[in-house]
Amino acid sequence: MDPVRYRILGTTQALRPDGTPVPVGGARLRALLTVLALRPGRTVPASLLVDEVWGVDTPADATGALQALVGRLRRVLGADAITSAESGYRLAVAPDDIDLHRFERLTGEGLRALADGNPAKAAEALDDALALWSGPALADLPDRTAEAARWETRHLDARRARLTAAVSLGEADTALPELTALCDTHPLDEPLQSLRLQALRATGRTAEALAAYEDVRQLLADRLGSDPGPELRALHGELLSVAP
Template structure:
């Protein structure tokens, strides 16, 4: 699967087909998990990301319901529960923002090493994301 968060949230199957992930709240929740791809994100952080400093009563239950909606639209084992949080079981390379950061770092490294053609190609690849 491939995930795009550098523009509007996009989810694509391995074959490139778009996958709908639901309304604004589940999409925002998925974006929060994608920012930390492969790492557990605490429920408190997810609540804060969804509702800010003044969450409604039952916000934890609302997050749990949104996770359930996401699980219905995504492969079942993609979102894992770990203790007090959730983990999106994807590689950072599956997320365009993380690929961009890696390519930008590599491009800067190549530029500093005087490898201008390689730097230009790598940085162009990053910008094309």
């Protein structure tokens, strides 16, 4: 019963080849699968597994507790799903069979296509990447703050790139609601703010774009004591040149 897909972008899940979920019950069991899935095909030291699965609540017999937990996970996933090494355990799976690693591959493809001037190809790859998210990254990892923050940042990169592709493809009007919401959530993200101004300009809303620039300029001054960067300033100059 070897599942071929694992999900850790949201609640941790294991999926059979036909797509039906394999019941992975228990918070510790899901945490163990999450830690292993973060490092597919690599041996994860037992000490690291104990630290990340139990955190400060390390059991007295940590080695025995880990062995028991691995045994339970093998009964769920299949005996060959997790292999043992002298120093730890390894999830026997290809990186692309885990949503997080597939997301990273597809995002990389999308960003490269965007840089190469192919927004249509970028949009296709980024749509596939973003569709893999079903909730907060690594939701079942007990201490997820630092690792999850890295992937949430990458998620934002993918969303920004997808919106950039949309504007390039003449879909600025469709992209504006999500773009505006993202700017409200990340008000100091200058590339995102610049993209919103471009989308407003593309839809003929130059006056709104100029007002939005002033809001961003004031926000940067108040919070950071700085002026907008070169990209935003250049865009502002372009907006002034076409403003009625």
